[in-house]
Amino acid sequence: MNLLPAWLRSYRPAWLAGDLTAGVIVTVMLIPQSLAYALLAGLPPEVGLYASILPIVAYALLGSSMTLAVGPVAVASLMTASALQPLAAAGSAEYVTLAIQLSLISGVMLLAFGALRLGFLAHFLSHPVISGFITGSAVLIAVGQLKYILGVKVAGSDVLETLVGLAKALPQTTPVTLAIGGASLLFLLLARRYLAPLLTRLGVPAKAADLMAKLAPMAAVIVSTAVVWLFKLNETAGVSVVGSVPQGLPQLTLALPGVSTLGQLWLPALLITLIGFVESVSVAQSLALKRQQRIQPNRELLGLGAANVASALSGGYPVTGGFARSVVNFAAGAHTPLAGVISAALMALVIAALTGLFYYLPYAVLAATIIVAVTSLIDLKTLKEAWHYDRADALSLLATAMGVVALGVEAGILMGVALSLAALVWRSSHPHMAVVGRVPGTEHFRNVERHAVQTVPGLLALRVDESLFFANATVLEDRVEALLAHDPSVRRVLLICSAVNQIDATALGVLTQLERSLASRGIEFTLAEVKGPVMDRLRSTELGQRLQGKVFLSVHEAFEHAVQVGN
Template identity: 70%
Template sequence: MPDWILAYQKNLFSGDLTAGLIVTVMLIPQSLAYAMLAGLPPEMGLYASLLPIIAYALLGSSMTLATGPVAVISLMTASALAPLAQPGSAQYIELAIQMALISGVMLLVFGVLRLGFLAHLLSHPVISGFISGSAILISIGQLKHMLGVQASGNNIIATLLDLARHLPQTNLLTLLIGSSSLLFLWWSRRYLSAALEKAGVSSRLAGMLSKLAPMLSVICFTVIVYVFKLDTQYGVSIAGHVPQGLPILSLNLPGLNAIGALWLPALLISLVGFVESVSVAQSLALKRKERIKPNRELIGLGAANIASAISGGYPVTGGFARSVVNFSAGANTPLAGIISALLMAVVIAFFTELFYYLPQAVLAATIISAVTALVDWHSLKAAWQYDRADAFSLLTTMLGVILLGVEAGILFGIALSLAVLVWRSSRPHMAVLGRVPNTEHYRNIERHDVQTVPGLVALRIDESLFFANAAAVEQKIMALINTNPDAKNMLLVCSAVNQIDATALEMLDQLEKSLAARDIQLYFAEIKGPIMDRLKNTPLGKRMKNKIFLSVHEAFLQLN
C-alpha cells in the first residue's frame, strides 16, 4: 500500500474532495479537446482520464500531480501516427493504444533500472523551446477548426498556405463561435479572478472558479448550438456521438512491425512526458517541502500509460495546468486524483450524450487558450541577457519543432544540448595563479593583485580533462611556457578536475615528456582522491610520484 494511504487522516479528505471535483470539471473539456488534437475520437480522451489517474495515484511519488492527456503529448501522438494511418481510423486508434503500451513499458523498465537521472538529459532551455514551439504548432493546427474549413499540410508552411487557399470557404458562424469562446477564455484567465474578488469572493475561491471557464464555455455554446440547430442549419461542426459506457478492458499487444514503427516516437514521448511531469511535480512539491522520487515517477507514469492502453486510451503524463489547479484547490494526497477518476467514470457511463452538440470550434479555442500560455518568451529573454548559448538552444529548438516537426525538433534539441555541453567543456576556463600577499590564498593574476614566483607558472584548470578539451589545455600550457622563457616549473592546479579520461591522460603523459626535454618540471597540486587512485598505477603517475602537492600553498613554498 502507498505510504499516503497508510498515513491518511480524516482532516485531509475535504481538501482532496474539493480538488477532485474542480479538476474533473476542468478535465472534461480538456480530455475531449486533446483527443481531437491527437486525431482520435473524443471518448479516447475521456478513457485516458480514468484508469491512468488511479494507476499513478497508487505508484507515483507526487501528492498533487494530475495525470492524463496533455497538449504536447497529444501533438506528438498525432505527429507520430499521421504517416502510418488515417487519423480517426481503426488502425490509427489501434496504433495510438499500442504506443501508450510501449511507452508505459519503457517507463516501467526505466524505473526498475533506476534511470531517473534521465530527467536531466534535456536542459531547461531545450525543454522550454520544445514546449514553446509545440504550442505555436498546436495553435496553428487548430485554426482550421476555428474557421470551419478543411486544411492540411506536411509542415507548418504547407498548412498555412492551405489555410490561405481555403480562407474564402470560412464558416462565419463557426468563426464567431470559436472567436467568442477564445476571447471569453482569454478574458477569464486575465480578469475573471479579479472581477470575482471585487464582487466579494475570496481570492482563493475566485482563482479556482476562473479555472472553470473552459467548462462554462463548453456548456454555453453547446446549449446555443442545440437550441438554434446551428449544426444542421448553418453547418457548424460538432463533436457528434460520443459512445456512452465505461471502456472495455483489453490488452492489444503490438506486432513486430508496429514495434518497429512506434518505438522511437514512444521513446521520445516517454522522455518528454517524464521530464515535463517531473518538472511540474518538483515545483509543486517544493512549495510544501515534499520530495519527489524520479525513479518512482518513472514507475508511476509507466503504470499510468499501461493502464491507458488497457482501457482504450493513448499516451498520458502529468499536466501543468491541471496540477496547479489541483494544488491550488487544496489537494493533500493522490486521493484527489482518484476522486476525479471516479467522477469521470460517472460522466463516461451516463452523460456522454450531452457532448453531442459541442462545437469543434470551442474545443479548438480551449486548446489554443491552454497552449498559448506555454509559449515561454520570458525564458528566452532571460537566457538572452544571461547566456547567449542557452538562448540559442531555446530558439533553435523552438524553430526546429515549428519547421521540422515535433520528433525532429526534440531530437535536434537533445543533440543541441549535448553539443553545447561539449562545446562549453572544450573551452575550459584556465587561470594563472599568484599568491595574495600575506595569505595562503591563490587567485587569478588577471583579476587580483598577487605575488608570483620566478620560474614557476601555476595554472588552475576549471574543468574535467577529457577528449574534447585535452588539446586546448595543452595549447594553453605550451603558450604559457613560450611566453615565459625563464620558466623551470609548471604547476597544474587540479582542484576543479573531477575526471581525467584516456585521451587527456595521454596528453599529460606526452606533455610531461616534452617539458622534461626542455628542462622544465611538471607538477600537480590538489588532485582529488578518485583521480589519484587511477593515476598512481599509470606510467605518468609513477613518474609523478614525488611531484604531487596537497595544496597550492605547499607547492609555492617548495618551488620558490
C-alpha cells in the same frame, strides 16, 4: 507486505473535504480538456475520456506526488498525432489501435526505467531544450487549430503549409462557426487574464476566484453546446459538432504491437516517455516544495508507467502529468491522490451515463480551449533570460522551437538535444584556464589578470577549470607551450587540478608527453590539489611514476616548495 500506498495507510479524515473538493473541480476542468486533447491527437473524443479514468488510479497507487494530476495533455497529444498520422488515417480504427499501442510501449519503457532506477533521466534534457520544445509545440498546436475556428478543411504537414492553406481557404469560412469559435476564444483569453481580479473585486475570496477563472472552459462548453442545440446550428449553419460519443465504460483489452509496429513506434514512444517524465517531475517538484514534500523520480517513473499501461488497457492513449490541472488540484485543497481517484470515479460516471450531452458541442470551442491552453506555454521569458546569460542555451532553445515548427516534433527535439550536447562539448573543449599567484599575506591563490597577487620567479602556476579529456587535452598543452614561449625563464610548471574530476586516456597520453617534453628542456612538471579518485588512477600509470614526489596536497605547499628550491 502491505500493498496499500503510504498515503492511504496514513490517511487523515481531515483531508477528505479538500480531496473531495479538488476531485470535483478537476473533473469539471478535465471533461473539456479530455475531449479537446483527443481532437488534437486525431482520436475520437471518447478516447480522451477513457484516458482520464484508470491512468489516474494507477498513478495514485504507485506515484510519489500528492497533487500531480495525470491524464491527457496538449504536448503528448501533439506527439501522438505526429507519430501516428504518417501510419494511418486519423480517427480510423487502425489509428486508435496504434495510439493504444503507443501508450503501452511508453508505459513499459517507463516501468523498465523505474525498475532500473533511472530517475536521473529527469535531468537528461536541459531546461532550454524543454522550453524550446514546448514553445515550438504550442505554436504548432495553435496554428493547427485555426481551421476549426474558421470551419474550413486545411491539410498541412507544417506551420507554413497550414498557414498557406488557411489563407487560401478563407473564402470558405463558415460564419457561424467563426462567430462561436472567435467568441469562445475571446472569452477564454479575457477570463484567463481578468476574470479572477473581477470576481475578487466583487467580493469573492481570492482563492475561489482563481479556481473559478480556471473553470472558464467548462462554461464556454456549456453555453456553446446549449446555443448549438437550441438553434440546431449544426443543421442550419454548418457548425461542426462532436456528435455521438459512445456511452459506457471502456472494455479492458490488451493490444500487443507486432515487430513492425514496434519498429515504427519505439522512437516516438521514447520521446513521449522522456518529455512526459521531465515535464511531470518538474510540475510535481514545484508543487511538492510548497508543502515541504519530496518527489521520488524513480517512483514517478513507476507511477507514470503504470498510468500509461492502464491507459492502453482501457482504450486510451499516452498520458502524463498536466501543469494546469495539477495547479488547480493543488489550489483546490487536494492533500493526497485520493482527489485523483475521486476525479476518475466522476469521469467514469460521465462516460457511463452522460456522454449524450456532448452531441452538440462545437469543435470550434474545443479548438479555442486548446489554443488558449497552449499559448500560455510559449516561454519567451526563458528565452530572454537565456539570451542575456548564455547565448548557447538561448540558441538551443530557439533551434528546438524552430525545429519543431519547421521540421516536426521528433526532428525538433532531436535537434535541440544534439545542439545541447554540442554546446556542452564545445564548452568542455574550451576550458577556462588561469595563471594564478598568491594573495599577499594569505594562502589563497587567484588569477593574475584579475587580482593583485604575488608570483614566484621561474614558476608557472596554471589552474584548469575542467576535467581533462580527448576534446580539451591538446588545448591545455597548447596553452602551456604558449605561456612558456612568452616567458622563457620558467623552470617549473605547476598544474592545479582542483577542478579536475577525471582524466581520460587521451588526456593522460597528452600529459605524459608534455611531462617528457618539459623534462627534456630542463623544466619540472608538477601537480597540486589532485582529487583522490583521479590520483588513484594515475598512480599505476607511467605519468604517475614519473611524478612521484611532485604531487602536492595544496597550491600553497607547491609555492613554498618552489621558493625553497629557487633559493
